[in-house]
Amino acid sequence: MYVILGTGQSKKDWDLSGRKLKSVPPILLEHADEVRRLDLQRNKLRQLNWISNLVNLRELNLSRNELVDFPLEFRSLKLLERLYMNQNNIKVIPEDVFPHLGKLQFLKLSTNRLAKLPVDLSQCHSLSYLNLSNNCLKDIQALVGLPKLKELFVERNSLTELPAQLFQKGNSELTLFKATGNPLRTPPEEVCDGGVRDIQSYFAMMEEEGPDTHTTAWTVKTMFLGSSMAGKSTLCRSLKQGGPVRVDEEDRTEGIEISEMDMEGIRFLFWDFAGQEEYYLTHHVFITPRALVILAVDLASYNMEDPQSYKEKVCFWINNIQLRVPASVVLLVGTHCDQCQDQDEVREKKRHIEENVRVMLKERKEVLQLQQKNLKGNTDPSLFSEQMSELDRLMEYNLQVLELVPIDCTIHEDIVKLKEHIVRHILTKDTFPCAERTLPKSYKEVELVIHDLVKQNQIPQHGIVSFDDLLSDLILHLELGEENVHSILRYLHRIGIIVWYEEIPALKDRVFVQPSFLISLFKTIVRHDLVKQMEAIPRDELRKEGNLLVHRGTWVDDFKEKGTLHNAATRILVRRELRRLRLDDEDLVEEVVGSRTKEGTLLSLLQHFEVCLPAKVGSPLNPAAPEFKPGEKQWKSSNLAMGHLDGACLFPSYLQDNQMVVQMWGEDKLDDINVCVYFLPEIPHGFFHRLIIKTCSLYPIHWIGKDHCLLSSGDKLVLMRENNKDGDNKDGDQHIQIRCKRPETSEFRRSWDLFLSVMKKLVVLSRQWPGLSQHVHTPCKEKGCTAYFVWRDWQNLQISDIYDLVQEEKQLCRNGHTRRTELLFPKDPVVNKSKGQ
Structure with missing residues (x-):
């Protein structure tokens, strides 16, 4: 059976996706002149000799088929605007196809086996989007001359050089370019990571300085x-x-x-x-x-x-x-x-x-x-x-x-x-x-000037300098344009010569030209003997911060029992380290650790990198805290002042047990909604703690344990639990379990929304580990049954679309047990019921 999308007698839009088709149904060709959009993704097509009949086609989706040849018949599709050919096995694209596709604007050829591109691809004059990622390309010279190309993706190929002409200002409209995963030398990958503007800056400097100076x-x-x-x-x-x-x-x-x-x-x-x-x-x-x-x-x-x-x-x-x-x-x-x-x-x-x-x-x-x-x-x-x-x-x-x-x-x-x-x-x-x-000489010159500025004490010994001051000094010494200096500093940051967290609003105006100093700050509170360091704080240093010995005892106890480090203790420890480095300047201390009303550089960094979570010591839960609702942009997370007098930072990795979480959650029940996310080859070290920090920033009310976390949204609770081989799951696969109590029929949507917000955070976090694979299962709810239900592709869907992922009202496990779909997959029984009426 085929499905015609649209209303009335329209035969313009056809959806034949996921039908295991090896050929198209004859009825499609009977309406060939009328077809405007054709979706054939997720089939088993190998031949397309019939495609030339669809002369009025505007959009064609052939992704995830078994195509090996790029059909010459495409030459007949002169009105084609969008073409999806990703995730096939195409090795060669013949010449004399693209010159006939004058209206083609969007072309997706990612995840094929292309080793080269046809020379005449540049004659596809309307092309604005092109995705060639995950192929075997060594050269993209054929793309030079595409006048309207705005978005280009060539990630994970075999490129060592990029053509300078592709990025020449005035000849290029490129606004987005991605090339990670290539062995690039000209320009280096660290330059390309800065995007189109940094690449343009690089090639402009190369041309201006001349080949003899590179x-x-x-x-x-x-x-x-x-x-x-x-x-x-x-x-x-x-x-x-x-x-x-x-x-x-x-x-x-x-x-x-x-x-x-x-x-x-x-x-x-x-x-x-x-x-x-x-x-x-x-x-x-x-x-x-x-x-x-x-x-x-x-x-x-x-x-x-x-x-x-x-x-x-x-x-x-x-x-x-x-x-x-x-x-x-x-x-x-x-x-x-x-x-x-x-x-x-x-x-x-x-x-x-x-x-x-x-x-x-x-x-x-x-x-x-x-x-x-x-x-x-x-x-x-x-x-x-x-x-x-x-x-x-x-x-x-x-x-x-x-x-x-x-x-x-x-x-x-x-x-x-x-x-x-x-x-x-x-x-x-x-x-x-x-x-x-290969680099323009200006890259090395900028680095040498920074070194000289430190040597001449024009930059403080600790190496923290305002971005504007550094920019002015570099422009003065080298007569470089501001944009070029920006690009070079980004490159030096990516190779580890300096540290400039441009993406962190609170830190973008600060440059660390001595990364070793930044590391010294980190190790004052991320260290193996932190308790010993706190216990060694003498009375006179406590008094300078307005604290007593009894406060020091509280800091030690809270850290041992709750994984919580008081901001007052952090200030003292960092001040001691700065004194050891002979940098005990009051302005620097405030810059690094903040004050009782202002967050400092160090805690901003630790929170940004999901090492710790801001907390207020001894503060009661706020019953009027806003409920997080996925998709509502106006919602704002809890904003606890990390520099506040009674403020602290919670380090989940230092927690020793799950007592509080277990007490608040109670016992697991068979009818709980329960989803398991499995990781191959294993859960990365620190992954779960970072997930805790990401999700707790959404839900102000939460309880955290060693490998458990309980989130609250209104009257709903969601439990996250890590199971790895070093814990209670020695003989099983490592996974993170997410579960909540079975809701009333009218509340399933809210419960699944909570689930999905956590799972979306998990997906975002997983991208930091490129070698990680994850798979989602829902266990069967029958007592003693080992069967499970595998989730289909869902990660790239909008949350509203995930609710249509499984259409059936009930699910049958391999052992013959039946359960309603909303207990196993995201589903809203109220909406389904109204649709059925």
Whole structure:
């Protein structure tokens, strides 16, 4: 059966999507002259030789079919304005098609296998939107000359250069351009991340300065990761020194240490991350793609007989790298070899680790393939096509884990050997295609001027400077335009030379030209010994803030029991750190930690990166707090003053139990609405705590526990519960459970709205982990039944459309149990009833 959209006798709009069609029904061709819009997505079409009959067609959707050839018959569709060909298997587009499509404005060819574009594509003069992401393109020169092109997407291809003519002002109308996931050198990906204006600025400077002045720079951000006491700092400092450097235990890294060095003409930006679990919160913020990750593994304490040893020292780190930056290169370095019995032990442990890593990466691919096979096995696989495409994307990522290099950091020759090994891999373009980048000389000049301004004390030692002041100084010294300076500063921020959070309103007018100072601030309150630091605050420092010893005791108790850090304690701790750095200036203190009425830089950053949540200590719940309603733009979240006298910050990661949440929620019941979001390969470290912070910003009334969170909206409660292998779900798959009590018939819509607002936040958060896959199931409600209902593609739908995702009034599980749809999927029985009348 086909469905004709529209009213009356109109045969203009046809919806034949998701019908498993291998050919179109004859009745369509009988009305060929009348068809204006044709939707054939999610079918099994391979041939389109009939398409030339639809000469009056304006819009054609052929996405998610089985097309291999781009049909020449399209030449007959001279009135075509919109064409969807994404998610097929097209490898080649023939010449002499696009010159005939003079009215085509919208073209989506993403997720195919295109290796090149037809030269005459530029003759498609009306084209304003073009999506070529997820293909195999190495060159997009064919796009030069499209006069009306405004939006262009070429993400995840194989591009190393972009044509300058495509971005020339006056010849281009481009307003939106996305190219992430390409091994770009001209311009570098960090320039492209700034959008069209930054790319135009880059090419304008390249042209103005001339080819003889361009610099070819080799820059590699290098992140040292590994468990506590694995020898990361020793490695980092020894590489920088060029020989053995001893690092005492009391001198180990707290937070992150930043340094820089040159090796064989390659500039290395070293980021040494502390290994204690408390610091993992900030790792997520600073770990970036396209980096070299040096994973230090303590071979002396590595136990081949204990699976937990491999999990903690190797598996945990590789999994989190794969989730956060799946296109990175990981170099395993075996440390403390001098403490092993002999070289045989070192070789045996090296083989054991490498084999386990090989098996782990192989199993990850197999799990993704199995999940994809399961989706294809559904009655109608087309309903899960987006999830299958997502799995395809994940399988294309190639985390490179290089062979383990065992070294003895007390031997000079071993340090030299490691340096040579690193340089050799960096210079291998197959391993590091993005290390080499072409830049206008102005980029380096801006960096040198900033360095000189600090050296001459024109910028304070702490490196915090107003953006306007820095802009004025740079324009004065270099005679650069304001827009060019903006672009260069964004680039320097993205490669880690400076920190400028332009996207944070409270901080966009501040630039940190010394990122190490910012890290020093972070580690004053995100650290493994925070309780000890608070207990050590002397009486005189307490009194300067107007506090007593009894207040200090309250701070310690609240932090231990509630994961809550009082703002007064934060101010004192940061002031102590600034004093240690000889920067105890009152204006700086207020800038960093704020006052009793004003929020400071540090807490703004921690909240922005979802490390903590503002709270008022001892304040009662507000019964008149506004109820959050999805879709209502006028609603505003709770605005607790983080600098307030009785203010504090709640760190969910420091909570020890779920007692309060369990008490407020009560017992689970079989008729609860219950949805499980499963994560492959696992829930990223810190993910659930960030989800708590995101959702609690919507719902002022909430209760938070170690791995539970209860949200309140009016008289509705929604529970979020994390289940991972380290907790009560040892034998199961890691997932986050969302549930609420069964509502009255008239209240299902409100309950599902709550659910969906949480799930939408979860989707947004997941984008920060490109290597993550998630799948939604609703368990059967029959006691003892292990069946479940799989959610179809829903993530890109509007909330109102999700309620039409499942049309049937009842659902039958594989074990024969029946339940009403609104108990399993978003559905409003009141609306359905009114439709049926």
